[in-house]
Amino acid sequence: MMIPFQRTRLATPVLLVLFGLGSVPATVLAQTPQQQTPPPAPPADDSAGPQTDSGPIVIKKKKEEEAPPPAPVAPPAPKVKNPNNEVYSLRVDVPIVNLDVNVILDKTHQFVPGLKAPNFLVLEDGVPQTISSVRMAQTPITAVMLLEFASNSYYFIRDMQNASFSFFNTLRPEDYVAVITYDLRTHILTDFTNNKQIVGGALSSLIIPGFSDTNVFDALYETLDRVSRIEGRKYIILIGTGRDTFSKLTLDKILAKVKATPNVTIFTIGTGALVRELADARGGMGSITRLDYLQADNQMKTFARMTGGMSFNPMFQGALPDIFSQINDSIRNQYVLTYRPTNSKNDGSYRRVEVKLVDNEGHPLQMQDEKHKPLKYSVIARDGYRAKNEVE
Known part of the structure:
Protein backbone atom coordinates (compact mmCIF):
# COMPACT_ATOMS: atom_id res chain seq x y z
CA MET A 1 0.00 0.00 0.00
CA MET A 2 3.04 2.28 0.16
CA ILE A 3 3.43 2.62 -3.60
CA PRO A 4 0.17 4.50 -4.23
CA PHE A 5 0.90 6.72 -1.25
CA GLN A 6 4.24 7.81 -2.70
CA ARG A 7 2.64 8.55 -6.07
CA THR A 8 0.20 10.79 -4.32
CA ARG A 9 2.94 12.75 -2.65
CA LEU A 10 4.87 13.13 -5.88
CA ALA A 11 1.81 14.41 -7.67
CA THR A 12 1.22 17.18 -5.18
CA PRO A 13 4.05 19.55 -6.14
CA VAL A 14 3.30 19.04 -9.80
CA LEU A 15 -0.29 20.16 -9.29
CA LEU A 16 0.94 23.22 -7.45
CA VAL A 17 3.07 24.11 -10.42
CA LEU A 18 0.08 23.71 -12.67
CA PHE A 19 -2.10 26.03 -10.60
CA GLY A 20 0.25 28.94 -10.27
CA LEU A 21 3.67 28.11 -8.81
CA GLY A 22 5.45 29.04 -11.96
CA SER A 23 7.94 31.11 -9.95
CA VAL A 24 9.65 28.06 -8.37
CA PRO A 25 13.14 27.73 -9.83
CA ALA A 26 13.59 25.01 -12.34
CA THR A 27 16.60 23.63 -10.35
CA VAL A 28 14.37 22.62 -7.48
CA LEU A 29 12.17 20.67 -9.77
CA ALA A 30 15.19 18.99 -11.24
CA GLN A 31 16.07 17.38 -7.81
CA THR A 32 13.58 14.62 -8.14
CA PRO A 33 14.75 11.03 -7.50
CA GLN A 34 14.61 9.99 -11.13
CA GLN A 35 16.45 12.77 -12.87
CA GLN A 36 16.48 12.59 -16.61
CA THR A 37 17.46 14.93 -19.33
CA PRO A 38 14.28 16.69 -20.39
CA PRO A 39 13.40 16.48 -24.04
CA PRO A 40 13.82 19.60 -26.08
CA ALA A 41 11.10 22.06 -25.26
CA PRO A 42 8.48 22.45 -27.96
CA PRO A 43 7.72 25.84 -29.35
CA ALA A 44 5.89 28.09 -27.03
CA ASP A 45 2.16 27.76 -27.18
CA ASP A 46 0.32 30.35 -25.20
CA SER A 47 -2.89 28.42 -25.47
CA ALA A 48 -1.40 25.35 -23.72
CA GLY A 49 0.05 27.21 -20.67
CA PRO A 50 3.60 26.81 -19.25
CA GLN A 51 5.30 23.47 -20.00
CA THR A 52 6.68 21.62 -16.93
CA ASP A 53 8.50 18.36 -16.34
CA SER A 54 8.62 16.56 -12.96
CA GLY A 55 9.82 13.22 -14.10
CA PRO A 56 7.82 10.51 -15.74
CA ILE A 57 4.53 12.40 -15.27
CA VAL A 58 3.90 15.58 -17.19
CA ILE A 59 0.47 17.15 -16.98
CA LYS A 60 -0.40 19.83 -19.44
CA LYS A 61 -3.12 22.39 -19.27
CA LYS A 62 -6.50 20.73 -19.60
CA LYS A 63 -8.07 21.18 -23.03
CA GLU A 64 -11.64 20.91 -24.09
CA GLU A 65 -12.79 17.49 -25.10
CA GLU A 66 -11.52 16.81 -28.53
CA ALA A 67 -14.28 16.61 -31.15
CA PRO A 68 -14.35 13.75 -33.66
CA PRO A 69 -12.48 14.46 -36.81
CA PRO A 70 -14.58 16.62 -39.14
CA ALA A 71 -16.22 15.07 -42.17
CA PRO A 72 -14.75 15.83 -45.56
CA VAL A 73 -15.71 19.30 -46.58
CA ALA A 74 -17.25 19.79 -50.01
CA PRO A 75 -15.60 22.31 -52.26
CA PRO A 76 -16.91 25.81 -51.70
CA ALA A 77 -19.98 26.72 -53.70
CA PRO A 78 -19.58 29.42 -56.29
CA LYS A 79 -20.46 32.84 -55.14
CA VAL A 80 -24.03 33.93 -55.87
CA LYS A 81 -24.44 37.42 -57.13
CA ASN A 82 -28.12 37.64 -56.12
CA PRO A 83 -28.54 39.49 -52.82
CA ASN A 84 -29.14 37.30 -49.77
CA ASN A 85 -28.60 34.21 -51.96
CA GLU A 86 -32.17 34.53 -53.25
CA VAL A 87 -33.18 32.36 -56.22
CA TYR A 88 -34.90 34.00 -59.15
CA SER A 89 -36.70 32.31 -62.09
CA LEU A 90 -36.91 33.44 -65.67
CA ARG A 91 -40.11 32.81 -67.66
CA VAL A 92 -40.00 32.92 -71.43
CA ASP A 93 -43.36 33.08 -73.20
CA VAL A 94 -42.93 31.55 -76.65
CA PRO A 95 -46.14 31.98 -78.69
CA ILE A 96 -47.66 28.95 -80.40
CA VAL A 97 -50.47 29.12 -82.95
CA ASN A 98 -52.94 26.25 -83.48
CA LEU A 99 -54.80 26.71 -86.75
CA ASP A 100 -57.94 24.71 -87.66
CA VAL A 101 -58.08 23.99 -91.39
CA ASN A 102 -60.69 22.23 -93.54
CA VAL A 103 -59.96 21.05 -97.09
CA ILE A 104 -63.16 20.26 -99.03
CA LEU A 105 -63.81 19.39 -102.65
CA ASP A 106 -65.90 22.06 -104.34
CA LYS A 107 -68.09 19.64 -106.30
CA THR A 108 -68.89 16.95 -103.74
CA HIS A 109 -68.04 18.93 -100.59
CA GLN A 110 -66.20 15.93 -99.23
CA PHE A 111 -63.34 16.28 -96.79
CA VAL A 112 -59.89 15.63 -98.29
CA PRO A 113 -57.86 13.31 -96.01
CA GLY A 114 -54.21 12.24 -96.10
CA LEU A 115 -52.50 15.62 -96.32
CA LYS A 116 -49.12 16.04 -94.56
CA ALA A 117 -47.19 18.99 -93.16
CA PRO A 118 -45.23 19.67 -96.40
CA ASN A 119 -48.56 20.07 -98.23
CA PHE A 120 -49.50 23.15 -96.18
CA LEU A 121 -48.10 26.62 -96.69
CA VAL A 122 -49.01 29.09 -93.95
CA LEU A 123 -48.40 32.78 -94.55
CA GLU A 124 -48.62 35.13 -91.60
CA ASP A 125 -48.68 38.74 -92.78
CA GLY A 126 -47.17 37.41 -96.00
CA VAL A 127 -44.24 35.66 -94.24
CA PRO A 128 -43.99 31.85 -94.62
CA GLN A 129 -44.14 29.95 -91.34
CA THR A 130 -42.54 26.65 -90.35
CA ILE A 131 -45.20 24.09 -89.42
CA SER A 132 -44.11 21.92 -86.51
CA SER A 133 -46.99 19.42 -86.56
CA VAL A 134 -50.16 18.47 -88.44
CA ARG A 135 -52.83 16.23 -86.94
CA MET A 136 -56.39 15.21 -87.67
CA ALA A 137 -59.12 16.11 -85.23
CA GLN A 138 -62.79 15.30 -84.72
CA GLN A 334 -60.35 18.98 -89.83
CA TYR A 335 -56.61 19.49 -89.75
CA VAL A 336 -54.92 21.21 -86.82
CA LEU A 337 -51.69 22.99 -87.83
CA THR A 338 -49.22 24.07 -85.15
CA TYR A 339 -46.43 26.58 -85.69
CA ARG A 340 -44.34 29.17 -83.85
CA PRO A 341 -44.79 32.54 -85.55
CA THR A 342 -41.68 34.32 -86.75
CA ASN A 343 -43.10 37.49 -85.22
CA SER A 344 -42.83 36.63 -81.53
CA LYS A 345 -43.77 40.09 -80.22
CA ASN A 346 -46.61 40.24 -77.73
CA ASP A 347 -47.94 43.55 -78.98
CA GLY A 348 -51.64 42.73 -79.34
CA SER A 349 -51.55 43.28 -83.10
CA TYR A 350 -53.76 41.43 -85.57
CA ARG A 351 -51.88 38.91 -87.72
CA ARG A 352 -53.42 37.96 -91.06
CA VAL A 353 -53.13 34.27 -91.91
CA GLU A 354 -53.45 32.57 -95.29
CA VAL A 355 -53.28 28.80 -95.85
CA LYS A 356 -52.42 27.22 -99.21
CA LEU A 357 -51.80 23.68 -100.42
CA VAL A 358 -48.52 22.98 -102.23
CA ASP A 359 -46.73 19.96 -103.65
CA ASN A 360 -43.22 18.75 -102.84
CA GLU A 361 -41.70 21.41 -105.10
CA GLY A 362 -43.70 24.26 -103.60
CA HIS A 363 -46.14 24.61 -106.51
CA PRO A 364 -49.92 24.78 -105.99
CA LEU A 365 -51.24 21.30 -105.25
CA GLN A 366 -53.21 19.69 -108.07
CA MET A 367 -55.91 17.10 -107.29
CA GLN A 368 -57.36 14.58 -109.74
CA ASP A 369 -60.15 12.05 -109.63
CA GLU A 370 -59.93 8.42 -110.69
CA LYS A 371 -60.24 9.45 -114.33
CA HIS A 372 -57.36 11.93 -113.94
CA LYS A 373 -59.69 14.88 -114.24
CA PRO A 374 -58.73 17.94 -112.17
CA LEU A 375 -60.65 18.53 -108.96
CA LYS A 376 -61.22 21.94 -107.47
CA TYR A 377 -60.99 22.28 -103.73
CA SER A 378 -61.35 24.92 -101.04
CA VAL A 379 -59.15 25.54 -98.01
CA ILE A 380 -61.26 26.82 -95.12
CA ALA A 381 -59.42 28.48 -92.24
CA ARG A 382 -59.67 31.62 -90.14
CA ASP A 383 -58.18 34.68 -91.76
CA GLY A 384 -56.08 35.73 -88.78
CA TYR A 385 -55.66 36.03 -85.04
CA ARG A 386 -54.77 38.66 -82.46
CA ALA A 387 -51.44 38.34 -80.67
CA LYS A 388 -51.20 38.52 -76.89
CA ASN A 389 -50.32 41.69 -75.03
CA GLU A 390 -47.37 42.02 -72.67
CA VAL A 391 -49.64 41.98 -69.61
CA GLU A 392 -51.47 38.78 -70.58
Whole structure:
Protein backbone atom coordinates (compact mmCIF):
# COMPACT_ATOMS: atom_id res chain seq x y z
CA MET A 1 0.00 0.00 0.00
CA MET A 2 3.04 2.28 0.16
CA ILE A 3 3.43 2.62 -3.60
CA PRO A 4 0.17 4.50 -4.23
CA PHE A 5 0.90 6.72 -1.25
CA GLN A 6 4.24 7.81 -2.70
CA ARG A 7 2.64 8.55 -6.07
CA THR A 8 0.20 10.79 -4.32
CA ARG A 9 2.94 12.75 -2.65
CA LEU A 10 4.87 13.13 -5.88
CA ALA A 11 1.81 14.41 -7.67
CA THR A 12 1.22 17.18 -5.18
CA PRO A 13 4.05 19.55 -6.14
CA VAL A 14 3.30 19.04 -9.80
CA LEU A 15 -0.29 20.16 -9.29
CA LEU A 16 0.94 23.22 -7.45
CA VAL A 17 3.07 24.11 -10.42
CA LEU A 18 0.08 23.71 -12.67
CA PHE A 19 -2.10 26.03 -10.60
CA GLY A 20 0.25 28.94 -10.27
CA LEU A 21 3.67 28.11 -8.81
CA GLY A 22 5.45 29.04 -11.96
CA SER A 23 7.94 31.11 -9.95
CA VAL A 24 9.65 28.06 -8.37
CA PRO A 25 13.14 27.73 -9.83
CA ALA A 26 13.59 25.01 -12.34
CA THR A 27 16.60 23.63 -10.35
CA VAL A 28 14.37 22.62 -7.48
CA LEU A 29 12.17 20.67 -9.77
CA ALA A 30 15.19 18.99 -11.24
CA GLN A 31 16.07 17.38 -7.81
CA THR A 32 13.58 14.62 -8.14
CA PRO A 33 14.75 11.03 -7.50
CA GLN A 34 14.61 9.99 -11.13
CA GLN A 35 16.45 12.77 -12.87
CA GLN A 36 16.48 12.59 -16.61
CA THR A 37 17.46 14.93 -19.33
CA PRO A 38 14.28 16.69 -20.39
CA PRO A 39 13.40 16.48 -24.04
CA PRO A 40 13.82 19.60 -26.08
CA ALA A 41 11.10 22.06 -25.26
CA PRO A 42 8.48 22.45 -27.96
CA PRO A 43 7.72 25.84 -29.35
CA ALA A 44 5.89 28.09 -27.03
CA ASP A 45 2.16 27.76 -27.18
CA ASP A 46 0.32 30.35 -25.20
CA SER A 47 -2.89 28.42 -25.47
CA ALA A 48 -1.40 25.35 -23.72
CA GLY A 49 0.05 27.21 -20.67
CA PRO A 50 3.60 26.81 -19.25
CA GLN A 51 5.30 23.47 -20.00
CA THR A 52 6.68 21.62 -16.93
CA ASP A 53 8.50 18.36 -16.34
CA SER A 54 8.62 16.56 -12.96
CA GLY A 55 9.82 13.22 -14.10
CA PRO A 56 7.82 10.51 -15.74
CA ILE A 57 4.53 12.40 -15.27
CA VAL A 58 3.90 15.58 -17.19
CA ILE A 59 0.47 17.15 -16.98
CA LYS A 60 -0.40 19.83 -19.44
CA LYS A 61 -3.12 22.39 -19.27
CA LYS A 62 -6.50 20.73 -19.60
CA LYS A 63 -8.07 21.18 -23.03
CA GLU A 64 -11.64 20.91 -24.09
CA GLU A 65 -12.79 17.49 -25.10
CA GLU A 66 -11.52 16.81 -28.53
CA ALA A 67 -14.28 16.61 -31.15
CA PRO A 68 -14.35 13.75 -33.66
CA PRO A 69 -12.48 14.46 -36.81
CA PRO A 70 -14.58 16.62 -39.14
CA ALA A 71 -16.22 15.07 -42.17
CA PRO A 72 -14.75 15.83 -45.56
CA VAL A 73 -15.71 19.30 -46.58
CA ALA A 74 -17.25 19.79 -50.01
CA PRO A 75 -15.60 22.31 -52.26
CA PRO A 76 -16.91 25.81 -51.70
CA ALA A 77 -19.98 26.72 -53.70
CA PRO A 78 -19.58 29.42 -56.29
CA LYS A 79 -20.46 32.84 -55.14
CA VAL A 80 -24.03 33.93 -55.87
CA LYS A 81 -24.44 37.42 -57.13
CA ASN A 82 -28.12 37.64 -56.12
CA PRO A 83 -28.54 39.49 -52.82
CA ASN A 84 -29.14 37.30 -49.77
CA ASN A 85 -28.60 34.21 -51.96
CA GLU A 86 -32.17 34.53 -53.25
CA VAL A 87 -33.18 32.36 -56.22
CA TYR A 88 -34.90 34.00 -59.15
CA SER A 89 -36.70 32.31 -62.09
CA LEU A 90 -36.91 33.44 -65.67
CA ARG A 91 -40.11 32.81 -67.66
CA VAL A 92 -40.00 32.92 -71.43
CA ASP A 93 -43.36 33.08 -73.20
CA VAL A 94 -42.93 31.55 -76.65
CA PRO A 95 -46.14 31.98 -78.69
CA ILE A 96 -47.66 28.95 -80.40
CA VAL A 97 -50.47 29.12 -82.95
CA ASN A 98 -52.94 26.25 -83.48
CA LEU A 99 -54.80 26.71 -86.75
CA ASP A 100 -57.94 24.71 -87.66
CA VAL A 101 -58.08 23.99 -91.39
CA ASN A 102 -60.69 22.23 -93.54
CA VAL A 103 -59.96 21.05 -97.09
CA ILE A 104 -63.16 20.26 -99.03
CA LEU A 105 -63.81 19.39 -102.65
CA ASP A 106 -65.90 22.06 -104.34
CA LYS A 107 -68.09 19.64 -106.30
CA THR A 108 -68.89 16.95 -103.74
CA HIS A 109 -68.04 18.93 -100.59
CA GLN A 110 -66.20 15.93 -99.23
CA PHE A 111 -63.34 16.28 -96.79
CA VAL A 112 -59.89 15.63 -98.29
CA PRO A 113 -57.86 13.31 -96.01
CA GLY A 114 -54.21 12.24 -96.10
CA LEU A 115 -52.50 15.62 -96.32
CA LYS A 116 -49.12 16.04 -94.56
CA ALA A 117 -47.19 18.99 -93.16
CA PRO A 118 -45.23 19.67 -96.40
CA ASN A 119 -48.56 20.07 -98.23
CA PHE A 120 -49.50 23.15 -96.18
CA LEU A 121 -48.10 26.62 -96.69
CA VAL A 122 -49.01 29.09 -93.95
CA LEU A 123 -48.40 32.78 -94.55
CA GLU A 124 -48.62 35.13 -91.60
CA ASP A 125 -48.68 38.74 -92.78
CA GLY A 126 -47.17 37.41 -96.00
CA VAL A 127 -44.24 35.66 -94.24
CA PRO A 128 -43.99 31.85 -94.62
CA GLN A 129 -44.14 29.95 -91.34
CA THR A 130 -42.54 26.65 -90.35
CA ILE A 131 -45.20 24.09 -89.42
CA SER A 132 -44.11 21.92 -86.51
CA SER A 133 -46.99 19.42 -86.56
CA VAL A 134 -50.16 18.47 -88.44
CA ARG A 135 -52.83 16.23 -86.94
CA MET A 136 -56.39 15.21 -87.67
CA ALA A 137 -59.12 16.11 -85.23
CA GLN A 138 -62.79 15.30 -84.72
CA THR A 139 -64.40 18.54 -83.61
CA PRO A 140 -67.75 19.24 -81.94
CA ILE A 141 -70.31 21.27 -83.84
CA THR A 142 -72.66 24.16 -83.15
CA ALA A 143 -75.71 23.72 -85.34
CA VAL A 144 -79.29 24.90 -85.80
CA MET A 145 -81.96 22.53 -87.05
CA LEU A 146 -84.27 24.83 -89.05
CA LEU A 147 -87.37 22.77 -89.83
CA GLU A 148 -90.39 23.47 -92.02
CA PHE A 149 -93.46 22.50 -90.00
CA ALA A 150 -96.61 23.64 -91.79
CA SER A 151 -99.99 22.07 -92.39
CA ASN A 152 -99.46 21.28 -96.07
CA SER A 153 -98.97 17.55 -96.49
CA TYR A 154 -98.53 14.67 -94.11
CA TYR A 155 -95.81 13.26 -96.35
CA PHE A 156 -93.78 16.45 -96.17
CA ILE A 157 -94.00 16.43 -92.37
CA ARG A 158 -93.03 12.76 -92.22
CA ASP A 159 -89.97 13.37 -94.41
CA MET A 160 -88.96 16.28 -92.18
CA GLN A 161 -89.31 14.16 -89.04
CA ASN A 162 -87.31 11.29 -90.52
CA ALA A 163 -84.52 13.61 -91.63
CA SER A 164 -84.39 15.53 -88.34
CA PHE A 165 -84.23 12.33 -86.27
CA SER A 166 -81.51 10.97 -88.55
CA PHE A 167 -79.41 14.05 -87.85
CA PHE A 168 -80.30 13.82 -84.16
CA ASN A 169 -78.86 10.29 -84.03
CA THR A 170 -75.49 11.59 -85.25
CA LEU A 171 -75.13 14.10 -82.41
CA ARG A 172 -72.37 13.66 -79.85
CA PRO A 173 -72.30 14.73 -76.19
CA GLU A 174 -70.13 17.77 -76.91
CA ASP A 175 -72.33 19.09 -79.77
CA TYR A 176 -74.52 22.15 -79.22
CA VAL A 177 -77.81 22.20 -81.16
CA ALA A 178 -80.83 24.49 -81.34
CA VAL A 179 -84.20 23.55 -82.83
CA ILE A 180 -86.26 26.15 -84.74
CA THR A 181 -89.40 25.60 -86.80
CA TYR A 182 -91.19 27.90 -89.19
CA ASP A 183 -94.52 28.26 -90.91
CA LEU A 184 -96.03 31.74 -91.02
CA ARG A 185 -93.71 32.69 -88.15
CA THR A 186 -90.49 31.40 -86.61
CA HIS A 187 -90.69 29.32 -83.43
CA ILE A 188 -87.70 28.53 -81.19
CA LEU A 189 -88.35 25.15 -79.61
CA THR A 190 -85.01 25.01 -77.77
CA ASP A 191 -81.97 27.22 -77.59
CA PHE A 192 -78.45 25.86 -77.98
CA THR A 193 -77.90 22.90 -75.70
CA ASN A 194 -75.80 19.74 -75.55
CA ASN A 195 -78.54 17.87 -73.72
CA LYS A 196 -79.85 15.30 -76.20
CA GLN A 197 -82.98 14.70 -74.12
CA ILE A 198 -84.02 18.32 -74.57
CA VAL A 199 -83.36 18.18 -78.31
CA GLY A 200 -85.21 14.86 -78.65
CA GLY A 201 -88.16 16.22 -76.69
CA ALA A 202 -88.36 19.25 -78.99
CA LEU A 203 -88.44 17.03 -82.07
CA SER A 204 -91.06 14.73 -80.54
CA SER A 205 -93.38 17.69 -79.91
CA LEU A 206 -93.85 18.29 -83.65
CA ILE A 207 -97.23 16.61 -84.02
CA ILE A 208 -99.91 19.16 -84.94
CA PRO A 209 -98.83 21.95 -87.33
CA GLY A 210 -100.30 25.43 -87.27
CA PHE A 211 -100.37 27.62 -90.37
CA SER A 212 -99.97 26.40 -93.91
CA ASP A 213 -97.61 29.16 -95.04
CA THR A 214 -93.89 28.40 -95.38
CA ASN A 215 -91.92 31.60 -94.93
CA VAL A 216 -88.43 30.20 -95.36
CA PHE A 217 -86.83 33.58 -96.26
CA ASP A 218 -87.90 35.25 -93.01
CA ALA A 219 -86.99 32.18 -90.94
CA LEU A 220 -83.53 31.85 -92.48
CA TYR A 221 -82.86 35.58 -92.07
CA GLU A 222 -83.75 35.47 -88.36
CA THR A 223 -81.64 32.34 -87.84
CA LEU A 224 -78.62 33.88 -89.56
CA ASP A 225 -79.01 36.96 -87.41
CA ARG A 226 -79.00 34.86 -84.24
CA VAL A 227 -76.02 32.67 -85.08
CA SER A 228 -73.92 35.66 -86.22
CA ARG A 229 -73.57 36.60 -82.53
CA ILE A 230 -71.89 33.28 -81.73
CA GLU A 231 -68.15 32.91 -82.17
CA GLY A 232 -66.64 30.16 -84.29
CA ARG A 233 -68.10 28.22 -87.20
CA LYS A 234 -71.81 27.46 -87.14
CA TYR A 235 -73.98 25.16 -89.22
CA ILE A 236 -77.62 25.37 -90.27
CA ILE A 237 -79.40 22.15 -91.19
CA LEU A 238 -82.37 23.43 -93.23
CA ILE A 239 -84.99 20.69 -93.76
CA GLY A 240 -88.05 21.55 -95.84
CA THR A 241 -89.47 22.03 -99.30
CA GLY A 242 -87.74 25.36 -99.81
CA ARG A 243 -90.99 27.03 -100.91
CA ASP A 244 -91.69 30.53 -99.69
CA THR A 245 -95.29 31.70 -99.66
CA PHE A 246 -95.62 34.77 -97.45
CA SER A 247 -92.21 36.19 -96.40
CA LYS A 248 -91.65 39.91 -95.97
CA LEU A 249 -88.18 39.54 -97.49
CA THR A 250 -87.41 38.93 -101.12
CA LEU A 251 -84.98 36.38 -102.52
CA ASP A 252 -82.38 39.07 -103.25
CA LYS A 253 -82.38 40.28 -99.66
CA ILE A 254 -82.02 36.83 -98.16
CA LEU A 255 -79.19 35.99 -100.56
CA ALA A 256 -77.43 39.21 -99.54
CA LYS A 257 -77.86 38.22 -95.88
CA VAL A 258 -76.42 34.76 -96.55
CA LYS A 259 -73.42 36.28 -98.30
CA ALA A 260 -72.79 38.86 -95.55
CA THR A 261 -72.93 36.38 -92.63
CA PRO A 262 -69.45 34.92 -91.95
CA ASN A 263 -68.54 31.50 -90.53
CA VAL A 264 -71.90 29.89 -91.34
CA THR A 265 -72.36 26.79 -93.50
CA ILE A 266 -75.85 25.77 -94.64
CA PHE A 267 -76.83 22.18 -95.47
CA THR A 268 -80.26 21.68 -97.04
CA ILE A 269 -82.41 18.54 -97.07
CA GLY A 270 -85.44 18.65 -99.38
CA THR A 271 -88.71 17.03 -98.38
CA GLY A 272 -91.56 15.55 -100.43
CA ALA A 273 -89.43 14.36 -103.34
CA LEU A 274 -91.24 11.03 -103.66
CA VAL A 275 -94.72 12.56 -103.41
CA ARG A 276 -93.85 15.15 -106.02
CA GLU A 277 -92.45 12.48 -108.33
CA LEU A 278 -95.57 10.34 -108.02
CA ALA A 279 -97.88 13.30 -108.49
CA ASP A 280 -95.96 14.47 -111.52
CA ALA A 281 -96.13 11.00 -113.07
CA ARG A 282 -99.90 10.88 -112.63
CA GLY A 283 -100.36 14.33 -114.05
CA GLY A 284 -101.81 15.59 -110.79
CA MET A 285 -99.30 18.44 -110.34
CA GLY A 286 -99.99 21.50 -112.44
CA SER A 287 -97.31 23.29 -114.38
CA ILE A 288 -97.36 26.30 -112.05
CA THR A 289 -97.06 24.17 -108.95
CA ARG A 290 -94.35 22.09 -110.52
CA LEU A 291 -92.41 25.22 -111.48
CA ASP A 292 -92.85 26.52 -107.94
CA TYR A 293 -91.19 23.41 -106.49
CA LEU A 294 -88.37 23.50 -109.02
CA GLN A 295 -87.66 27.09 -108.00
CA ALA A 296 -87.69 25.99 -104.36
CA ASP A 297 -85.12 23.28 -105.11
CA ASN A 298 -82.90 25.84 -106.80
CA GLN A 299 -83.14 28.18 -103.77
CA MET A 300 -82.10 25.40 -101.39
CA LYS A 301 -79.10 24.56 -103.57
CA THR A 302 -78.13 28.23 -103.73
CA PHE A 303 -78.17 28.60 -99.93
CA ALA A 304 -75.85 25.62 -99.61
CA ARG A 305 -73.52 26.54 -102.45
CA MET A 306 -72.99 30.12 -101.25
CA THR A 307 -71.84 28.94 -97.81
CA GLY A 308 -69.79 25.90 -98.83
CA GLY A 309 -72.43 23.41 -97.75
CA MET A 310 -74.24 20.59 -99.53
CA SER A 311 -77.79 20.17 -100.78
CA PHE A 312 -79.72 16.88 -100.91
CA ASN A 313 -83.16 15.94 -102.13
CA PRO A 314 -83.64 12.31 -101.05
CA MET A 315 -86.53 10.33 -102.40
CA PHE A 316 -86.37 7.47 -99.90
CA GLN A 317 -85.70 7.34 -96.19
CA GLY A 318 -82.93 4.79 -96.71
CA ALA A 319 -80.73 7.49 -98.24
CA LEU A 320 -80.67 9.59 -95.06
CA PRO A 321 -77.90 7.73 -93.17
CA ASP A 322 -75.52 8.15 -96.10
CA ILE A 323 -76.47 11.82 -96.45
CA PHE A 324 -75.74 12.67 -92.85
CA SER A 325 -72.56 10.61 -92.96
CA GLN A 326 -71.32 12.93 -95.71
CA ILE A 327 -72.38 15.96 -93.70
CA ASN A 328 -70.56 14.69 -90.62
CA ASP A 329 -67.40 14.01 -92.59
CA SER A 330 -67.53 17.57 -93.86
CA ILE A 331 -68.19 19.39 -90.59
CA ARG A 332 -66.35 17.24 -88.03
CA ASN A 333 -63.03 16.34 -89.64
CA GLN A 334 -60.35 18.98 -89.83
CA TYR A 335 -56.61 19.49 -89.75
CA VAL A 336 -54.92 21.21 -86.82
CA LEU A 337 -51.69 22.99 -87.83
CA THR A 338 -49.22 24.07 -85.15
CA TYR A 339 -46.43 26.58 -85.69
CA ARG A 340 -44.34 29.17 -83.85
CA PRO A 341 -44.79 32.54 -85.55
CA THR A 342 -41.68 34.32 -86.75
CA ASN A 343 -43.10 37.49 -85.22
CA SER A 344 -42.83 36.63 -81.53
CA LYS A 345 -43.77 40.09 -80.22
CA ASN A 346 -46.61 40.24 -77.73
CA ASP A 347 -47.94 43.55 -78.98
CA GLY A 348 -51.64 42.73 -79.34
CA SER A 349 -51.55 43.28 -83.10
CA TYR A 350 -53.76 41.43 -85.57
CA ARG A 351 -51.88 38.91 -87.72
CA ARG A 352 -53.42 37.96 -91.06
CA VAL A 353 -53.13 34.27 -91.91
CA GLU A 354 -53.45 32.57 -95.29
CA VAL A 355 -53.28 28.80 -95.85
CA LYS A 356 -52.42 27.22 -99.21
CA LEU A 357 -51.80 23.68 -100.42
CA VAL A 358 -48.52 22.98 -102.23
CA ASP A 359 -46.73 19.96 -103.65
CA ASN A 360 -43.22 18.75 -102.84
CA GLU A 361 -41.70 21.41 -105.10
CA GLY A 362 -43.70 24.26 -103.60
CA HIS A 363 -46.14 24.61 -106.51
CA PRO A 364 -49.92 24.78 -105.99
CA LEU A 365 -51.24 21.30 -105.25
CA GLN A 366 -53.21 19.69 -108.07
CA MET A 367 -55.91 17.10 -107.29
CA GLN A 368 -57.36 14.58 -109.74
CA ASP A 369 -60.15 12.05 -109.63
CA GLU A 370 -59.93 8.42 -110.69
CA LYS A 371 -60.24 9.45 -114.33
CA HIS A 372 -57.36 11.93 -113.94
CA LYS A 373 -59.69 14.88 -114.24
CA PRO A 374 -58.73 17.94 -112.17
CA LEU A 375 -60.65 18.53 -108.96
CA LYS A 376 -61.22 21.94 -107.47
CA TYR A 377 -60.99 22.28 -103.73
CA SER A 378 -61.35 24.92 -101.04
CA VAL A 379 -59.15 25.54 -98.01
CA ILE A 380 -61.26 26.82 -95.12
CA ALA A 381 -59.42 28.48 -92.24
CA ARG A 382 -59.67 31.62 -90.14
CA ASP A 383 -58.18 34.68 -91.76
CA GLY A 384 -56.08 35.73 -88.78
CA TYR A 385 -55.66 36.03 -85.04
CA ARG A 386 -54.77 38.66 -82.46
CA ALA A 387 -51.44 38.34 -80.67
CA LYS A 388 -51.20 38.52 -76.89
CA ASN A 389 -50.32 41.69 -75.03
CA GLU A 390 -47.37 42.02 -72.67
CA VAL A 391 -49.64 41.98 -69.61
CA GLU A 392 -51.47 38.78 -70.58
